[in-house]
Amino acid sequence: MKIAVLISGNGSNLQALLDSELRPHIVLVVSNREEAYGLKRAAEAGCPTQLHLRGDFETREAFDRQLAFLLREQQIDLIVLAGWMHILGEQYLSEAPGRTINLHPALPGRYPGLHAIQRAWEDKVEVAGCMVHEVILEVDAGQVLGVREVLLSDHRTLESLEAAVHRAEHELLVDVVSELVGGGLEQNELT
Ligand code: GRF
DSSP states (O other), X not given: OOEXXXXXXXXXHHHHHHXXXXXXXXXXXXXXXXXXXXXXXXXXXXXXXXXXXXXXXSSHHHHHHHHHHHHHHTTOSEEEESSOOSOOOHHHHHHOOSEEEEXXXXXXXXXXXXXXXXXXXXXXXXXXXXXXXXXXXXXXXXOEXXXXXXXXXXXXXXXXXXXXXXXXXXXXXXXXXXXXXXXXTTTSOOO
């Protein structure tokens, strides 16, 4: 099972994957930002990296198509979006190999888009959390593969809540990807 992880920034979730038993499966890290700290993490773990910059392409479609092409070329089975800050369009979804999953710091159906944890905090919801889901055209939606809840009552500051949600994300992502790898991706879409 070959896994590619797509990142744009810090890469703490990538680090959680690299530190887990999944390491041998992670054959590629793609970043759409040159300054992404996750690139350093990948290099330190001896994992091949590739920059895929929007500025190198005239259109979003061309960017998406080439991304799908490079993943297909490397025979990737599972693509993990871990802090990947680019909305993938139809071109990508129809041409990418295997399955693409995304990690989002909110519960299913809540707070799609940016600043999800802060929005949950400001709304004073009882329960925040994170989820991993299949990627579809709709942002931060799609079949849910795993969820972790975090109680707001356990936190007195937004910073504390954020740290807890991130810890939950690290665990959840490793668990969900391990399940998919263990099941050989099971149901569908092995190409
Ligand atoms: C995570 O909260 C993830 O859910 C969101 O972006 C953040 C990425 O963090 N999509 P990191 O780059 O993995 O540290």
